[in-house]
Amino acid sequence: MDTSFLETLKDYLQEIIFSVGPDLLYSIVALVIGILIIKMIMRILKAALRKSKVELSLKTFVESLSIFVLYGLLFTLIGSILGVKTTSFLAIFGAAGIAIGLALQGSLANFAGGVLILVFKPFKVGDLINVNATTGFVKNIDILYTRIETFDGRVITMPNGNVANSDVDNRTMNPLRRMDLSLKFAFDIKMGTIRPIIIDAMKSHPIVEKNPEPDVWLEEIGESEIRVTARSWVESEYYWPTFWEQ
Incomplete structure:
Protein backbone atom coordinates (compact mmCIF):
# COMPACT_ATOMS: atom_id res chain seq x y z
CA MET A 1 0.00 0.00 0.00
CA LEU A 104 -48.26 11.43 13.65
CA GLN A 105 -51.57 13.19 13.19
CA GLY A 106 -53.17 10.73 15.56
CA SER A 107 -50.62 11.50 18.29
CA LEU A 108 -51.19 15.23 17.92
CA ALA A 109 -54.93 14.61 18.19
CA ASN A 110 -54.26 12.57 21.33
CA PHE A 111 -52.20 15.41 22.80
CA ALA A 112 -54.99 17.89 22.05
CA GLY A 113 -57.47 15.42 23.54
CA GLY A 114 -55.41 15.22 26.72
CA VAL A 115 -55.43 19.01 27.01
CA LEU A 116 -59.22 19.07 26.54
CA ILE A 117 -59.68 16.40 29.22
CA LEU A 118 -57.60 18.40 31.70
CA VAL A 119 -59.31 21.70 30.86
CA PHE A 120 -62.97 20.58 30.82
CA LYS A 121 -62.51 17.72 33.33
CA PRO A 122 -65.12 15.18 32.20
CA PHE A 123 -63.29 12.86 34.59
CA LYS A 124 -60.17 12.72 36.75
CA VAL A 125 -57.87 10.05 38.13
CA GLY A 126 -59.81 7.78 40.48
CA ASP A 127 -63.22 8.30 38.83
CA LEU A 128 -65.34 5.34 37.74
CA ILE A 129 -66.28 5.90 34.11
CA ASN A 130 -67.75 4.10 31.13
CA VAL A 131 -66.29 5.05 27.75
CA ASN A 132 -66.15 3.14 24.49
CA ALA A 133 -67.93 0.14 26.07
CA THR A 134 -65.30 -0.05 28.84
CA THR A 135 -66.11 0.46 32.52
CA GLY A 136 -63.39 0.99 35.09
CA PHE A 137 -61.45 3.37 37.31
CA VAL A 138 -59.19 5.99 35.73
CA LYS A 139 -55.63 5.13 36.75
CA ASN A 140 -53.59 7.60 34.73
CA ILE A 141 -54.00 10.49 32.26
CA ASP A 142 -50.82 10.90 30.21
CA ILE A 143 -50.07 13.40 27.43
CA LEU A 144 -51.26 10.90 24.82
CA TYR A 145 -53.18 8.12 26.57
CA THR A 146 -55.66 7.45 29.36
CA ARG A 147 -55.42 4.18 31.29
CA ILE A 148 -58.50 2.56 32.83
CA GLU A 149 -58.47 -0.41 35.22
CA THR A 150 -61.54 -2.62 34.86
CA PHE A 151 -63.28 -4.54 37.64
CA ASP A 152 -61.55 -7.78 36.61
CA GLY A 153 -58.06 -6.28 36.89
CA ARG A 154 -57.38 -5.45 33.23
CA VAL A 155 -55.74 -2.15 32.28
CA ILE A 156 -57.16 -0.62 29.09
CA THR A 157 -55.08 2.08 27.37
CA MET A 158 -57.15 4.48 25.27
CA PRO A 159 -55.90 7.32 23.03
CA ASN A 160 -56.91 10.68 24.48
CA GLY A 161 -58.24 11.77 21.08
CA ASN A 162 -60.78 8.95 21.05
CA VAL A 163 -61.74 9.51 24.68
CA ALA A 164 -62.21 13.27 24.22
CA ASN A 165 -64.51 12.65 21.23
CA SER A 166 -66.58 9.93 22.94
CA ASP A 167 -69.53 10.00 25.31
CA VAL A 168 -68.13 9.59 28.82
CA ASP A 169 -70.40 8.23 31.54
CA ASN A 170 -68.81 9.44 34.79
CA ARG A 171 -70.41 7.45 37.58
CA THR A 172 -68.59 9.09 40.49
CA MET A 173 -68.65 12.77 39.52
CA ASN A 174 -71.76 13.44 41.60
CA PRO A 175 -71.47 12.71 45.33
CA LEU A 176 -74.73 10.68 45.34
CA ARG A 177 -76.02 8.03 42.96
CA ARG A 178 -79.47 6.47 42.75
CA MET A 179 -79.72 2.70 43.14
CA ASP A 180 -82.59 0.89 41.41
CA LEU A 181 -83.37 -2.65 42.54
CA SER A 182 -85.80 -4.74 40.46
CA LEU A 183 -87.85 -7.13 42.60
CA LYS A 184 -90.43 -9.76 41.63
CA PHE A 185 -93.43 -10.95 43.64
CA ALA A 186 -96.37 -13.27 43.17
CA PHE A 187 -99.77 -11.86 42.16
CA ASP A 188 -101.28 -12.55 45.58
CA ILE A 189 -98.82 -10.16 47.28
CA LYS A 190 -100.31 -6.70 47.77
CA MET A 191 -98.26 -3.53 47.20
CA GLY A 192 -99.63 -2.06 50.42
CA THR A 193 -98.06 -4.98 52.30
CA ILE A 194 -94.63 -5.22 50.68
CA ARG A 195 -94.01 -1.49 50.15
CA PRO A 196 -93.42 -0.50 53.82
CA ILE A 197 -91.34 -3.64 54.43
CA ILE A 198 -88.97 -2.85 51.54
CA ILE A 199 -88.74 0.83 52.51
CA ASP A 200 -87.93 -0.02 56.15
CA ALA A 201 -85.26 -2.48 54.97
CA MET A 202 -83.59 0.19 52.82
CA LYS A 203 -83.79 2.82 55.55
CA SER A 204 -82.16 0.47 58.03
CA HIS A 205 -79.08 0.08 55.85
CA PRO A 206 -76.29 2.33 57.25
CA ILE A 207 -75.07 3.44 53.79
CA VAL A 208 -78.45 4.40 52.29
CA GLU A 209 -79.12 8.14 52.46
CA LYS A 210 -82.08 9.39 54.46
CA ASN A 211 -82.60 12.29 52.06
CA PRO A 212 -83.79 11.72 49.36
CA GLU A 213 -85.89 9.06 51.05
CA PRO A 214 -86.06 5.50 49.65
CA ASP A 215 -89.20 4.63 47.76
CA VAL A 216 -90.86 1.69 45.96
CA TRP A 217 -92.82 1.79 42.72
CA LEU A 218 -94.89 -0.72 40.79
CA GLU A 219 -92.94 -1.21 37.58
CA GLU A 220 -94.85 -3.86 35.60
CA ILE A 221 -97.56 -6.48 35.86
CA GLY A 222 -96.25 -9.55 34.07
CA GLU A 223 -97.92 -12.77 33.03
CA SER A 224 -97.08 -14.61 36.25
CA GLU A 225 -95.69 -11.95 38.58
CA ILE A 226 -95.58 -8.30 39.52
CA ARG A 227 -92.36 -6.33 39.27
CA VAL A 228 -91.50 -3.42 41.52
CA THR A 229 -88.52 -1.09 41.63
CA ALA A 230 -86.95 -0.12 44.94
CA ARG A 231 -85.06 3.17 44.70
CA SER A 232 -82.58 4.61 47.16
CA TRP A 233 -79.60 6.98 47.12
CA VAL A 234 -76.04 6.20 48.26
CA GLU A 235 -72.65 7.84 48.04
CA SER A 236 -71.20 7.14 44.60
CA GLU A 237 -68.10 5.36 45.88
CA TYR A 238 -70.26 2.88 47.85
CA TYR A 239 -72.71 2.16 45.06
CA TRP A 240 -71.59 -1.34 44.07
CA PRO A 241 -70.83 -2.67 47.58
CA THR A 242 -74.26 -1.48 48.69
CA PHE A 243 -75.96 -2.79 45.57
CA TRP A 244 -74.78 -6.34 46.22
CA GLU A 245 -75.74 -6.14 49.89
CA GLN A 246 -79.36 -5.13 49.19
Whole structure:
Protein backbone atom coordinates (compact mmCIF):
# COMPACT_ATOMS: atom_id res chain seq x y z
CA MET A 1 0.00 0.00 0.00
CA ASP A 2 1.20 3.50 -0.84
CA THR A 3 2.91 5.06 2.20
CA SER A 4 1.95 8.57 1.14
CA PHE A 5 -1.74 7.60 1.12
CA LEU A 6 -1.51 6.32 4.70
CA GLU A 7 0.24 9.48 5.82
CA THR A 8 -2.41 11.62 4.15
CA LEU A 9 -5.20 9.58 5.77
CA LYS A 10 -3.48 9.84 9.14
CA ASP A 11 -3.12 13.60 8.85
CA TYR A 12 -6.76 13.90 7.77
CA LEU A 13 -8.03 11.87 10.75
CA GLN A 14 -5.85 13.86 13.15
CA GLU A 15 -7.23 17.09 11.74
CA ILE A 16 -10.80 15.86 12.25
CA ILE A 17 -10.05 14.73 15.78
CA PHE A 18 -8.44 18.03 16.73
CA SER A 19 -11.18 20.10 15.09
CA VAL A 20 -14.24 18.06 16.12
CA GLY A 21 -12.86 16.25 19.17
CA PRO A 22 -13.23 19.11 21.70
CA ASP A 23 -16.80 19.89 20.59
CA LEU A 24 -17.70 16.21 20.69
CA LEU A 25 -16.22 15.91 24.17
CA TYR A 26 -18.08 19.02 25.34
CA SER A 27 -21.34 17.68 23.90
CA ILE A 28 -20.91 14.37 25.73
CA VAL A 29 -20.22 16.21 28.98
CA ALA A 30 -23.24 18.45 28.35
CA LEU A 31 -25.39 15.39 27.68
CA VAL A 32 -24.39 13.71 30.94
CA ILE A 33 -24.75 16.89 32.99
CA GLY A 34 -28.01 17.75 31.24
CA ILE A 35 -29.54 14.36 32.04
CA LEU A 36 -28.53 14.76 35.69
CA ILE A 37 -30.01 18.26 35.81
CA ILE A 38 -33.25 17.06 34.18
CA LYS A 39 -33.56 14.28 36.75
CA MET A 40 -32.99 16.80 39.55
CA ILE A 41 -35.55 19.20 38.08
CA MET A 42 -38.09 16.39 37.74
CA ARG A 43 -37.55 15.34 41.37
CA ILE A 44 -38.12 18.93 42.50
CA LEU A 45 -41.17 19.25 40.23
CA LYS A 46 -42.70 15.99 41.46
CA ALA A 47 -42.12 17.01 45.08
CA ALA A 48 -43.73 20.40 44.44
CA LEU A 49 -46.71 18.80 42.71
CA ARG A 50 -47.14 16.35 45.58
CA LYS A 51 -47.25 19.20 48.09
CA SER A 52 -49.63 21.25 45.96
CA LYS A 53 -53.38 20.78 45.68
CA VAL A 54 -53.15 20.05 41.98
CA GLU A 55 -55.26 17.09 40.83
CA LEU A 56 -53.45 13.84 40.10
CA SER A 57 -54.67 14.01 36.50
CA LEU A 58 -52.86 17.32 35.96
CA LYS A 59 -49.75 16.12 37.82
CA THR A 60 -49.11 13.20 35.48
CA PHE A 61 -49.77 15.38 32.44
CA VAL A 62 -47.38 18.12 33.61
CA GLU A 63 -44.66 15.58 34.39
CA SER A 64 -44.88 13.98 30.94
CA LEU A 65 -44.90 17.33 29.16
CA SER A 66 -41.99 18.65 31.25
CA ILE A 67 -39.79 15.68 30.34
CA PHE A 68 -40.53 16.22 26.66
CA VAL A 69 -39.70 19.94 26.81
CA LEU A 70 -36.53 19.54 28.92
CA TYR A 71 -35.03 16.89 26.65
CA GLY A 72 -35.90 19.01 23.63
CA LEU A 73 -33.94 21.92 25.12
CA LEU A 74 -31.04 19.62 25.97
CA PHE A 75 -30.73 18.30 22.43
CA THR A 76 -30.92 21.87 21.12
CA LEU A 77 -28.00 22.82 23.38
CA ILE A 78 -25.97 19.81 22.25
CA GLY A 79 -26.62 20.72 18.63
CA SER A 80 -25.34 24.24 19.20
CA ILE A 81 -22.18 22.88 20.85
CA LEU A 82 -21.54 20.69 17.82
CA GLY A 83 -21.70 23.77 15.61
CA VAL A 84 -25.26 23.65 14.41
CA LYS A 85 -26.53 27.22 14.31
CA THR A 86 -29.68 28.01 16.23
CA THR A 87 -31.47 29.17 13.09
CA SER A 88 -30.45 26.01 11.30
CA PHE A 89 -31.52 23.97 14.28
CA LEU A 90 -34.91 25.68 14.33
CA ALA A 91 -35.25 25.12 10.59
CA ILE A 92 -34.42 21.44 11.05
CA PHE A 93 -36.90 21.18 13.88
CA GLY A 94 -39.51 23.00 11.81
CA ALA A 95 -39.08 20.70 8.84
CA ALA A 96 -38.96 17.67 11.09
CA GLY A 97 -42.02 18.97 12.93
CA ILE A 98 -44.00 19.21 9.71
CA ALA A 99 -42.95 15.73 8.63
CA ILE A 100 -43.61 14.25 12.06
CA GLY A 101 -46.90 16.13 12.29
CA LEU A 102 -48.11 14.60 9.04
CA ALA A 103 -46.93 11.15 10.11
CA LEU A 104 -48.26 11.43 13.65
CA GLN A 105 -51.57 13.19 13.19
CA GLY A 106 -53.17 10.73 15.56
CA SER A 107 -50.62 11.50 18.29
CA LEU A 108 -51.19 15.23 17.92
CA ALA A 109 -54.93 14.61 18.19
CA ASN A 110 -54.26 12.57 21.33
CA PHE A 111 -52.20 15.41 22.80
CA ALA A 112 -54.99 17.89 22.05
CA GLY A 113 -57.47 15.42 23.54
CA GLY A 114 -55.41 15.22 26.72
CA VAL A 115 -55.43 19.01 27.01
CA LEU A 116 -59.22 19.07 26.54
CA ILE A 117 -59.68 16.40 29.22
CA LEU A 118 -57.60 18.40 31.70
CA VAL A 119 -59.31 21.70 30.86
CA PHE A 120 -62.97 20.58 30.82
CA LYS A 121 -62.51 17.72 33.33
CA PRO A 122 -65.12 15.18 32.20
CA PHE A 123 -63.29 12.86 34.59
CA LYS A 124 -60.17 12.72 36.75
CA VAL A 125 -57.87 10.05 38.13
CA GLY A 126 -59.81 7.78 40.48
CA ASP A 127 -63.22 8.30 38.83
CA LEU A 128 -65.34 5.34 37.74
CA ILE A 129 -66.28 5.90 34.11
CA ASN A 130 -67.75 4.10 31.13
CA VAL A 131 -66.29 5.05 27.75
CA ASN A 132 -66.15 3.14 24.49
CA ALA A 133 -67.93 0.14 26.07
CA THR A 134 -65.30 -0.05 28.84
CA THR A 135 -66.11 0.46 32.52
CA GLY A 136 -63.39 0.99 35.09
CA PHE A 137 -61.45 3.37 37.31
CA VAL A 138 -59.19 5.99 35.73
CA LYS A 139 -55.63 5.13 36.75
CA ASN A 140 -53.59 7.60 34.73
CA ILE A 141 -54.00 10.49 32.26
CA ASP A 142 -50.82 10.90 30.21
CA ILE A 143 -50.07 13.40 27.43
CA LEU A 144 -51.26 10.90 24.82
CA TYR A 145 -53.18 8.12 26.57
CA THR A 146 -55.66 7.45 29.36
CA ARG A 147 -55.42 4.18 31.29
CA ILE A 148 -58.50 2.56 32.83
CA GLU A 149 -58.47 -0.41 35.22
CA THR A 150 -61.54 -2.62 34.86
CA PHE A 151 -63.28 -4.54 37.64
CA ASP A 152 -61.55 -7.78 36.61
CA GLY A 153 -58.06 -6.28 36.89
CA ARG A 154 -57.38 -5.45 33.23
CA VAL A 155 -55.74 -2.15 32.28
CA ILE A 156 -57.16 -0.62 29.09
CA THR A 157 -55.08 2.08 27.37
CA MET A 158 -57.15 4.48 25.27
CA PRO A 159 -55.90 7.32 23.03
CA ASN A 160 -56.91 10.68 24.48
CA GLY A 161 -58.24 11.77 21.08
CA ASN A 162 -60.78 8.95 21.05
CA VAL A 163 -61.74 9.51 24.68
CA ALA A 164 -62.21 13.27 24.22
CA ASN A 165 -64.51 12.65 21.23
CA SER A 166 -66.58 9.93 22.94
CA ASP A 167 -69.53 10.00 25.31
CA VAL A 168 -68.13 9.59 28.82
CA ASP A 169 -70.40 8.23 31.54
CA ASN A 170 -68.81 9.44 34.79
CA ARG A 171 -70.41 7.45 37.58
CA THR A 172 -68.59 9.09 40.49
CA MET A 173 -68.65 12.77 39.52
CA ASN A 174 -71.76 13.44 41.60
CA PRO A 175 -71.47 12.71 45.33
CA LEU A 176 -74.73 10.68 45.34
CA ARG A 177 -76.02 8.03 42.96
CA ARG A 178 -79.47 6.47 42.75
CA MET A 179 -79.72 2.70 43.14
CA ASP A 180 -82.59 0.89 41.41
CA LEU A 181 -83.37 -2.65 42.54
CA SER A 182 -85.80 -4.74 40.46
CA LEU A 183 -87.85 -7.13 42.60
CA LYS A 184 -90.43 -9.76 41.63
CA PHE A 185 -93.43 -10.95 43.64
CA ALA A 186 -96.37 -13.27 43.17
CA PHE A 187 -99.77 -11.86 42.16
CA ASP A 188 -101.28 -12.55 45.58
CA ILE A 189 -98.82 -10.16 47.28
CA LYS A 190 -100.31 -6.70 47.77
CA MET A 191 -98.26 -3.53 47.20
CA GLY A 192 -99.63 -2.06 50.42
CA THR A 193 -98.06 -4.98 52.30
CA ILE A 194 -94.63 -5.22 50.68
CA ARG A 195 -94.01 -1.49 50.15
CA PRO A 196 -93.42 -0.50 53.82
CA ILE A 197 -91.34 -3.64 54.43
CA ILE A 198 -88.97 -2.85 51.54
CA ILE A 199 -88.74 0.83 52.51
CA ASP A 200 -87.93 -0.02 56.15
CA ALA A 201 -85.26 -2.48 54.97
CA MET A 202 -83.59 0.19 52.82
CA LYS A 203 -83.79 2.82 55.55
CA SER A 204 -82.16 0.47 58.03
CA HIS A 205 -79.08 0.08 55.85
CA PRO A 206 -76.29 2.33 57.25
CA ILE A 207 -75.07 3.44 53.79
CA VAL A 208 -78.45 4.40 52.29
CA GLU A 209 -79.12 8.14 52.46
CA LYS A 210 -82.08 9.39 54.46
CA ASN A 211 -82.60 12.29 52.06
CA PRO A 212 -83.79 11.72 49.36
CA GLU A 213 -85.89 9.06 51.05
CA PRO A 214 -86.06 5.50 49.65
CA ASP A 215 -89.20 4.63 47.76
CA VAL A 216 -90.86 1.69 45.96
CA TRP A 217 -92.82 1.79 42.72
CA LEU A 218 -94.89 -0.72 40.79
CA GLU A 219 -92.94 -1.21 37.58
CA GLU A 220 -94.85 -3.86 35.60
CA ILE A 221 -97.56 -6.48 35.86
CA GLY A 222 -96.25 -9.55 34.07
CA GLU A 223 -97.92 -12.77 33.03
CA SER A 224 -97.08 -14.61 36.25
CA GLU A 225 -95.69 -11.95 38.58
CA ILE A 226 -95.58 -8.30 39.52
CA ARG A 227 -92.36 -6.33 39.27
CA VAL A 228 -91.50 -3.42 41.52
CA THR A 229 -88.52 -1.09 41.63
CA ALA A 230 -86.95 -0.12 44.94
CA ARG A 231 -85.06 3.17 44.70
CA SER A 232 -82.58 4.61 47.16
CA TRP A 233 -79.60 6.98 47.12
CA VAL A 234 -76.04 6.20 48.26
CA GLU A 235 -72.65 7.84 48.04
CA SER A 236 -71.20 7.14 44.60
CA GLU A 237 -68.10 5.36 45.88
CA TYR A 238 -70.26 2.88 47.85
CA TYR A 239 -72.71 2.16 45.06
CA TRP A 240 -71.59 -1.34 44.07
CA PRO A 241 -70.83 -2.67 47.58
CA THR A 242 -74.26 -1.48 48.69
CA PHE A 243 -75.96 -2.79 45.57
CA TRP A 244 -74.78 -6.34 46.22
CA GLU A 245 -75.74 -6.14 49.89
CA GLN A 246 -79.36 -5.13 49.19
